[in-house]
Amino acid sequence: xxxxxxxxxxxxxxxxxxxxxxxxxxxxxxxxxxxxxxxxxxxxxxxxxxxxxxxxxxxxxxxxxxxxxxxxxxxxxxxxxxxxxxxxxxxxxxxxxxxxxxxxxxxxxxxxxxxxxxxxxxxxxxxxxxx
Numbered sequence: 001x002x003x004x005x006x007x008x009x010x011x012x013x014x015x016x017x018x019x020x021x022x023x024x025x026x027x028x029x030x031x032x033x034x035x036x037x038x039x040x041x042x043x044x045x046x047x048x049x050x051x052x053x054x055x056x057x058x059x060x061x062x063x064x065x066x067x068x069x070x071x072x073x074x075x076x077x078x079x080x081x082x083x084x085x086x087x088x089x090x091x092x093x094x095x096x097x098x099x100x101x102x103x104x105x106x107x108x109x110x111x112x113x114x115x116x117x118x119x120x121x122x123x124x125x126x127x128x129x130x131x
Contacts (some may be wrong), residue, residue, distance in 0.1 A: 003110065006013065006059055011106070018061050019072055019074065020074055020075075022042070022070065022072055023071070023072045023073065023074035023075070023076075023117065024044065025044075026070060026071045027042040027044070027049075027069070027071065027094040028065045028066045028067045028068070028071040028072070028073055029064055029065075029066045029076070030042065030055050030064070030065055030066070030127050031048055031063060031064045032051065032061075032062070032063040032078065033062040033063060033064075034062065036053065036054055036059050036060075036061070037051050037052065037053055037054065037056070037061050037063075038051070038052050038054060039051055039063070039067075040052060043056075046077075046079075047074060047077060048079050048114075049065075049077065050079050050081070051063070051065040051078065051079065051080045051081065051084040052080070052081040052082060052086055053080055053081065053084065054082075054086045055084055056065075056082075056084065057084055057085070058083050058084050058085035058088075058113075058131035059131065060128065060129070060130050060131075061080060061129040061130075062126070062127070062128045062129075063127055064124050064125065064127070065124065065125045065127065066124050067121045067122055067124055067125055068122060068123070068124075069122050069124050070101070071121075072120065072122050073119060073120070073121040073125050074119075074120050074121075075116065075117065075118055075119065075120070076116075076119070077114070077115065077116050077117075078113075078114070078115040078117070078127070078129075079112055079114050079115075080112060080113040080115075080129065081110070081112050082109070082110040082111075082112070083104070083110070083112055083131075084110050084111050085111070085112055085113075086104055086111070086129035087131060088102050088113055088115070088129050088130070088131060089129070089130045089131075090102065090115060090117065090127065090128075090129055091127070091128040091129075091130070092117065092119060092125060092126070093125060093126050094126070094128075097117060097119070099117075099118050100115055100116065100117050100118070101115070101116040101118075102114070102115055103115075113129070113131070
């Protein structure tokens with residue numbers, strides 16, 4: 001694996017930068033609920049959690065990021081391969097996160113969902129994605 005670093009973070013205080021770096025270097029473990037989706041884990045090169053939908057159409061996705069002081073949940077990115085829908089609603093700990101950024105990547109074999117969540121937690125976070 002090649003070197004992976006942080007660039008352009010010069011306006012953060014050192015404690016913020018350390019915490020942010022830990023969220024990438026020691027990304028919280030992901031635990032997916034149900035059998036409809038599988039986790040491919042955290043990809044350090046993309047700084048993104050990789051999930052895959054096993055169905056031909058979009059369905060509810062539930063997972064927990066096991067955040068802690070040593071592995072904080074800070075602004076996670078999530079990719080759901082084969083999402084196959086143009087919409088998604090994001091719930092964090094049961095409440096809709098209206099600040100989440102959602103995008104669709106159109107592929108030949110299906111559409112992927114990409115999510116950016118502007119959150120900062122030092123404890124487990126339950127995330128639900130619904131079409």
